[in-house]
Amino acid sequence: MYTAFIFDLDGTIIDSEMIGLTALQATLKEQGIDKDLDSLRFSLGIPGLKTLEILNIADIPTTLESWMEREKPLLKNVPLFEGIIEVIDQLPKMGIVTSKTAEEMDNSFYLLNIHQKFEVIVCASDTKRHKPYPDPLNLGLSLLHCEPNQAIYIGDSIYDMRCAHAAGVDFGLALWGARLTDGFDEAQYIFETPGDILKLMND
Structure with a gap:
């Protein structure tokens, strides 16, 4: 067919989805933004840049880099x-x-x-x-x-x-x-x- x-x-x-969600949650927490994992599930399936735009993050490039750095060691063994x-x-x-x-x-x-x-x-x-x-x-x-x-x-x-x-x-x-x-x-x-x-x- x-x-x-x-x-x-x-x-x-x-x-890999929980890896991305927990890394995002921790990154946001560093900035004083507390989000539960369910409220971040909207990010699954779209680029990280778009996710941070939706969250209205002030410093997107720095936050995105921090998020990716948190993910790196975990994704190596995904x-x-x-x-x-x-x-x-x-x-x-x-x-x-x-x-x-x-x-x-x-x-x-x-x-x-x-x-x-x-x-x-x-x-x-x-x-x-x-x-x-x-x-x-x-x-x-x-x-x-x-x-x-x-x-x-x-x-x-x-x-x-x-x-x-x-x-x-x-x-x-x-x-x-x-x-x-x-x-x-x-x-x-x-x-x-x-x-x-x-x-x-x-x-």
């Missing part, structure tokens, strides 16, 4: 979701479209040595506009030489779904990362486990 499978990264392939590599090894053409910057990818994903499994990797540094705009996914499709109706985008956030639909691409919810289906009524698929993705190969 699909010739290309495109994945989000955080909360979909790597189990875990993969159980079963995701086994699924990836059985899929055809694949790509990644993530809200991580190139620097963040160097400090995390590329250290895992699985990037060679993907034909295309698009990060936040590659486009001016980011999810939920379609630009990063459109770039991924172009690099994969794939039409929107030939691809599926798999992610765990509302930004992922909006990005997919803005690009004319079907969306599959990675429930192992999202944990809840609230707000995802328009998802074409809900995958409870990575293995569920393989059912599409038989359609």
Whole structure:
């Protein structure tokens, strides 16, 4: 049915979301800003710069650097979701479209040595506009030489779904990362486990 499978990264392939949230929380606390983790979950799926803009942080560059420095030692050993590599090894053409910057990818994903499994990797540094705009996914499709109706985008956030639909691409919810289906009524698929993705190969 699909010739290309495109994945989000955080909360979909790597189990990194709590690392990012707790590092952000600690960084904000240094500035006297107390936020519980649930109130920061809006940041999942968008670039860190956008997160700090929404939080109305005065010194964004310094805060972003501090946040990334807190993440670095933890992201070096970020875990993969159980079963995701086994699924990836059985899929055809694949790509990644993530809200991580190139620097963040160097400090995390590329250290895992699985990037060679993907034909295309698009990060936040590659486009001016980011999810939920379609630009990063459109770039991924172009690099994969794939039409929107030939691809599926798999992610765990509302930004992922909006990005997919803005690009004319079907969306599959990675429930192992999202944990809840609230707000995802328009998802074409809900995958409870990575293995569920393989059912599409038989359609």
